[in-house]
Amino acid sequence: MTILTVTPNPSLDRTYEVPGLDRGAVLRADTDRVEPGGKGVNVSRAVYAAGLRTVAVLPLGGPEGEQLRTLLQDESIRVAGVRVAGPTRVNVSVVEPEGTVTKLNAPGPELTRDESEELLEAVRGEAARHAARWVACCGSLPRGLPQHWYAGLVARVHRAGVRIALDTSGPALRAALGERPDIVKPNALELAETVERPLLTVGDAVKAAEELRQLGARGVLASLGADGQLLVDSTGTYFGHAPVTSVRSTVGAGDASLAGFLAGGGAGPDALAAAVAHGAAAVQLPGSQMPRPGDLVGSAVAVTTDVPLDRPLRDTT
DSSP: OEEEEEOSSOEEEEEEEOSOOOTTSOOOOSEEEEEEESHHHHHHHHHHHTTOEEEEEEEEOHHHHHHHHHHHHHTTOEEEEEEOSSOOEEEEEEEOTTSOEEEEOOOOOBOOHHHHHHHHHHHHHHHHHTTOSEEEEESOOOBTSOTTHHHHHHHHHHHTTOEEEEEOOHHHHHHHHTTOOSEEOOBHHHHHHHHTSOOOBHHHHHHHHHHHHHTTOSOEEEEOGGGOEEEEETTEEEEEEOOOSOOSOOTTHHHHHHHHHHHTTSSHHHHHHHHHHHHHHHTTSSTTOOOOGGGOOGGGOEEESSOOTTOBOSOOO
């Protein structure tokens, strides 16, 4: 099975670990690392770590884009890059000893209309070439792409007979719902933003997920952070969670969950169990490292149709 990923605004993620963060001072970092970044990129990394085939489709610009390509190829991930004029963005994270992270995210290049069309065609062509089972479209849209860009991509992928997962938020998510993506993956805050009201309990999240289905989503995989994960699709409503002994990094945990869900079949309780196992394993690994089969906590995952509707949500801010 091949899972194609689309990351319209990828990045190089540079992380500095410092003894302390003092504004206006000259700081000397203890460590400095550069990793491939972007939600779809992380999904590809997690899919490959799970032992499945993947192709990462993404715009690449300037020497930064070539470095991103090299980093992914060094991880044995196949890259289908679309050349764009603007340089790929570089995001910077500054990590303090107690774990506080200060992030500076660059806006990224502004894509032209021709570059936008080339990216859409690359997705269609690569999906056909590799007989992709799923296309996962992830992350924010770069400058130059309209908010309905994902909606057009969903329609184009569906016409090719391929299922599509969408992990984005705000107007881009709302615009795409009418094209009936097979699964959407908001977190609790994004789910609340889409239905335009606060979510205080798991039951509130269930109602919000049902509303997204009424708006067109065939399934909703909602990450509730430390409170677990929720799946509402045509097979039913399920709640899953797994104990986590220690949290080392939450970077990419949601992307790992989506990869697990798709690798687990993309529907129903077994897929949710795989999503929970991948997400719980990811938060116990450093940086944006993606879990391998030996890291998974499958035996500790609990999935039930007895959803704890009254349970308060903690991770909604």
